[in-house]
Amino acid sequence: MADRYTLRLPALEVRQGRRRIYCFAVDGKKLHSFAAVSRIRRDDGEQLHGYQRPEVLSHIRGIRKYLESDGAMLPNAIVVAFNDRIEFVPSLMIPTDTVDYSVPGELVIEVDESLSEAEKPAWLVDGQQRSAAIRDADLAEFPVAVVGFKADSEEEQRSQFILVNSTKALPKGLIHELLPDTTGQLPDSYVRRRLPAQLMTRLNGSRRSPFYRIIASPTAPNGYIKDNSVLKMVEHSLFEGALYQYRNPVDGSGDVERMLTHLIGFWSVVREVFPEEWSKPPRNSRLTHGVGIQSLGFVMDTLTEDVPAEGVKTVELKEALESLKPHVAWTSGTWKFSDGEERRWNNLQNTPNDVRQLTSHLLKVLRKRSRRR
Amino acid sequence: MKFYFPDSQDLVSPTYDFINDEYLPTRVRQRDDVYAHEVAKPSPYDGILVSKAIVDGSMKGSGKYAAPQRARLYRLGVRKFFRLPESMSSLGDCGAFNYVDEEHPPYTVDEVLDFYEECDFDAGVSIDHVIFGYMPGAGESDVDDAWVKRRHISLELAEKFYAAVQERDSAVEPVGAAQGWSPASYADSVARLQNIGYRRIALGGMVPLKTHEILACLEEISPLLLPDTQLHLLGITRVDSMERFADHGVTSFDSTSAFRQAFMDDRNNYHTADGAYTAVRVPQVDGNPALKRAILSGAVSQRDAIAAERNCLAALRDYDKDNVDLDEVMAALAVYETLVLGSTPTKKSYLAHYRRTLEARPWKSCPCALCKEHGIEIAIFRGTERNKRRGFHNLTVLEAKMRTLAT
Numbered sequence: 001m002a003d004r005y006t007l008r009l010p011a012l013e014v015r016q017g018r019r020r021i022y023c024f025a026v027d028g029k030k031l032h033s034f035a036a037v038s039r040i041r042r043d044d045g046e047q048l049h050g051y052q053r054p055e056v057l058s059h060i061r062g063i064r065k066y067l068e069s070d071g072a073m074l075p076n077a078i079v080v081a082f083n084d085r086i087e088f089v090p091s092l093m094i095p096t097d098t099v100d101y102s103v104p105g106e107l108v109i110e111v112d113e114s115l116s117e118a119e120k121p122a123w124l125v126d127g128q129q130r131s132a133a134i135r136d137a138d139l140a141e142f143p144v145a146v147v148g149f150k151a152d153s154e155e156e157q158r159s160q161f162i163l164v165n166s167t168k169a170l171p172k173g174l175i176h177e178l179l180p181d182t183t184g185q186l187p188d189s190y191v192r193r194r195l196p197a198q199l200m201t202r203l204n205g206s207r208r209s210p211f212y213r214i215i216a217s218p219t220a221p222n223g224y225i226k227d228n229s230v231l232k233m234v235e236h237s238l239f240e241g242a243l244y245q246y247r248n249p250v251d252g253s254g255d256v257e258r259m260l261t262h263l264i265g266f267w268s269v270v271r272e273v274f275p276e277e278w279s280k281p282p283r284n285s286r287l288t289h290g291v292g293i294q295s296l297g298f299v300m301d302t303l304t305e306d307v308p309a310e311g312v313k314t315v316e317l318k319e320a321l322e323s324l325k326p327h328v329a330w331t332s333g334t335w336k337f338s339d340g341e342e343r344r345w346n347n348l349q350n351t352p353n354d355v356r357q358l359t360s361h362l363l364k365v366l367r368k369r370s371r372r373r
Numbered sequence: 374m375k376f377y378f379p380d381s382q383d384l385v386s387p388t389y390d391f392i393n394d395e396y397l398p399t400r401v402r403q404r405d406d407v408y409a410h411e412v413a414k415p416s417p418y419d420g421i422l423v424s425k426a427i428v429d430g431s432m433k434g435s436g437k438y439a440a441p442q443r444a445r446l447y448r449l450g451v452r453k454f455f456r457l458p459e460s461m462s463s464l465g466d467c468g469a470f471n472y473v474d475e476e477h478p479p480y481t482v483d484e485v486l487d488f489y490e491e492c493d494f495d496a497g498v499s500i501d502h503v504i505f506g507y508m509p510g511a512g513e514s515d516v517d518d519a520w521v522k523r524r525h526i527s528l529e530l531a532e533k534f535y536a537a538v539q540e541r542d543s544a545v546e547p548v549g550a551a552q553g554w555s556p557a558s559y560a561d562s563v564a565r566l567q568n569i570g571y572r573r574i575a576l577g578g579m580v581p582l583k584t585h586e587i588l589a590c591l592e593e594i595s596p597l598l599l600p601d602t603q604l605h606l607l608g609i610t611r612v613d614s615m616e617r618f619a620d621h622g623v624t625s626f627d628s629t630s631a632f633r634q635a636f637m638d639d640r641n642n643y644h645t646a647d648g649a650y651t652a653v654r655v656p657q658v659d660g661n662p663a664l665k666r667a668i669l670s671g672a673v674s675q676r677d678a679i680a681a682e683r684n685c686l687a688a689l690r691d692y693d694k695d696n697v698d699l700d701e702v703m704a705a706l707a708v709y710e711t712l713v714l715g716s717t718p719t720k721k722s723y724l725a726h727y728r729r730t731l732e733a734r735p736w737k738s739c740p741c742a743l744c745k746e747h748g749i750e751i752a753i754f755r756g757t758e759r760n761k762r763r764g765f766h767n768l769t770v771l772e773a774k775m776r777t778l779a780t
């Protein structure tokens with residue numbers, strides 16, 4: 001019968017203590033013919049069966065797009081748990097001088113496509129989304145590395161599932177630093193962050209930038225401005241403010257050089273006007289603190305919304321920022337807000353409320369000034 | 374007759390991928406998106422109505438605008454923010470329905486005029502307070518004290534608003550809001566507003582009224598109108614009666630109903646010049662709460678659901694290209710509908726309505742730019758991008774009807 005056949009896959013049996021695991025490769029399109037995807041559900045007796053969540057369709061779409069892109073690769077092995085209906089046959093000719101913990105041979109899997117999910121000889125422990133993406137991808141075949149083990153019970157499979165899925169995510173700072181120098185398909189949230197991260201990295205790395213090496217990152221350990229403060233400021237301006245003018249909405253790309261010129265133009269005036277405050281870390285200066293970076297980012301958006309990059313750094317801008325001087329308390333004293341509220345200089349925090357309060361305070365000062373002129 | 378479309382942040386994404394049902398990961402809401410007047414040709418309305426309550430939030434909760442968007446609206450003004458062409462006008466109001474439960478409107482005259490001026494509206498409606506009730510023969514002593522009070526609050530605020538506009542020498546054209554509970558009380562409100570100086574008057578609180586009740590009010594009002602006074606109906610469409618409304622001095626109105634019917638109405642989702650069709654429901658497996666629950670509980674296999682959903686979309690698209698016949702599409706739709714309705718068998722089947730829609734293929738003959746571009750997708754009830762485009766299409770149909778009235 002066409003739906004019953006034997007798969008013979010070259011494999012390596014690896015000994016780990018009393019356990020044996022099997023490393024092999026198989027066409028991902030064939031994976032579902034012998035490996036079931038067990039989903040978490042309860043039977044009529046409230047007994048727990050399976051251990052997995054349903055497929056996350058958006059995640060699968062992301063992987064699928066990546067797989068269909070040029071030069072795609074899935075180096076991570078998919079992990080399956082076998083029942084005892086599979087067989088490992090060692091090679092007849094094994095050289096005697098080889099290591100004793102790994103044995104080459106062949107994994108023999110009897111495939112019966114008419115079996116229900118529950119009766120299949122293997123269950124997917126890790127790689128459900130990836131294997132679904134391979135299944136859906138517009139590709140003739142896609143061989144993947146698989147690691148299999150014989151599980152004693154469903155409970156054991158479940159604990160393996162938790163173990164492989166509880167690894168710690170990469171630290172954010174590292175991702176921000178890596179992002180600009182990546183190619184190919186990435187998850188959507190990273191694609192969205194790539195341009196802001198690229199701008200931040202350039203701000204931190206250009207000598208003409210007032211942010212030169214002062215944004216804390218894995219490769220700028222002496223930086224004192226939080227990467228997230230700058231990233232948020234850039235993202236905001238890119239989506240809602242002055243940097244939007246350099247953006248291409250059709251593909252999400254942007255004119256990075258002019259964006260950089262715009263940012264450097266504005267922030268170098270900030271540094272000229274507040275040199276002391278700019279040189280101090282956030283605990284001694286609210287200017288380099290998240291609340292200051294973001295509020296001044298909003299000021300940049302207001303003052304330079306339609307200004308082309310080359311025309312940002314002007315005498316007028318310097319005069320406007322200088323007019324803020326009597327009304328700021330970056331490093332000492334108190335903030336005096338127009339609603340009568342007074343806050344000690346270091347009482348402002350990097351919260352949406354405080355950012356809003358400081359922004360509207362600064363914008364009010366600027367508006368009053370422009371009305372007087 | 375001029376038609377204003379009330380803004381509720383209804384936009385569509387021009388780069389949306391209909392085949393994979395996904396947005397560009399870098400899409401920026403509102404800025405990269407487009408309004409009906411940017412994408413539906415011919416342009417489906419003469420202007421937009423923007424409520425302070427939608428922009429700034431109200432007692433009932435936050436508005437529809439994120440803080441940065443609100444800041445940008447104030448910064449750029451309504452024309453640039455909405456990217457309105459020269460020919461379109463803008464009208465601001467307070468969004469009285471958002472504070473209908475309050476005893477007093479939550480805004481001061483200065484706040485409201487600040488909003489109109491900072492956003493640079495062409496015209497702005499005075500602060501009003503909706504009266505929820507209609508008693509045609511009743512005088513002040515016969516109705517709830519609150520109704521009497523609300524009418525007086527509205528008139529008093531209208532007087533202060535007009536004075537503020539004069540005092541500030543504001544560029545915003547003042548529009549007086551009239552409230553009432555009967556033809557006589559509305560007529561009295563209009564007369565007083567004219568005395569204050571208003572030559573543009575918006576009639577509020579009429580949304581729940583039947584057409585003959587609106588007409589009764591207009592009949593009482595129109596003899597009092599000065600020759601240059603224009604009336605606006607807040608929240609009213611009633612295309613069939615528009616001509617008679619116009620006879621009584623109505624020159625403009627606003628309404629979201631044609632738009633919202635695209636995805637809120639049970640049946641009449643896709644409008645045409647002489648009727649309406651039901652949109653074909655193909656919900657997303659991961660977007661339909663009932664189906665999601667059925668999958669999580671194990672009652673429905675996710676794989677089956679995805680296959681049925683894909684079959685429907687493929688069959689509909691093939692049908693639009695004449696590659697499959699109607700019965701094949703109907704069979705695919707029936708399979709998926711059974712899965713979706715499975716857990717709630719009390720819900721009725723739409724299949725007969727789908728057949729009618731698919732047989733007629735109204736999008737094939739529609740002249741609007743959206744139907745031309747998207748074909749059958751516009752008749753599929755699925756996700757905000759299709760549903761709002763269908764709403765935009767409905768607006769063009771409404772606009773065409775209004776245009777035939779005008780000539």
Ligand SMILES: [Zn+2]
Pocket residue numbers: 736739740741742743744745766
């Ligand atoms: Zn159309």
